[in-house]
Amino acid sequence: MILSSPSQSSRSSALHPLFPRAFEFIRNTDLLALAPGRYPIIGEQLFVIVENVPGRSRAEAKLECHRKYIDIQLVLEGTDGMGWKPLTDCTQPVSDYSAEKDIRFFHDVPASWIAVPPGHFCIFFPEDAHAPLVATGNIRKAIFKVAAM
Secondary structure (H helix, E strand, O other): OEEEOHHHOHHHHOOOOOHHHHHHHHHHOOHHHOOOEEEEEEOOOEEEEEEEEEOEOOOOOOEEEOOOEEEEEEEEEOOEEEEEEEHHHOOOEOOOOEOOOOEEEEOOOOOEEEEEOOOOEEEEOOOEEEEEEEOOOEEEEEEEEEEOO
């Protein structure tokens, strides 16, 4: 997991060949003007999902993981409390992995929590279980789905 801001994205860009394109989209797009929905950038290899949803409590948040995609979760409005735990330490699955939705949930409790303020992002790799959207109010965010390759 990585926590950073777009102004420091050059450090993360070298970690994946599609990261530079995701950060270019962040720099050149008025993300607050986008309605909630899914927006293609490079077909199924790189796209963004814009959400504006109510936050939930830590008790309601479930750890999740993905196999096909890396998440770059950029908070636009609100503060998103995100839980994290190494996937290898997750032992209480809610259900089997859904290949169609590229997701699996866990009952495990996050090992740590971080408050991600507006204008900052977290990168979650397939080995990172994460529990996003923990807040007392609404959260507006852009979730970039980057093919793990």
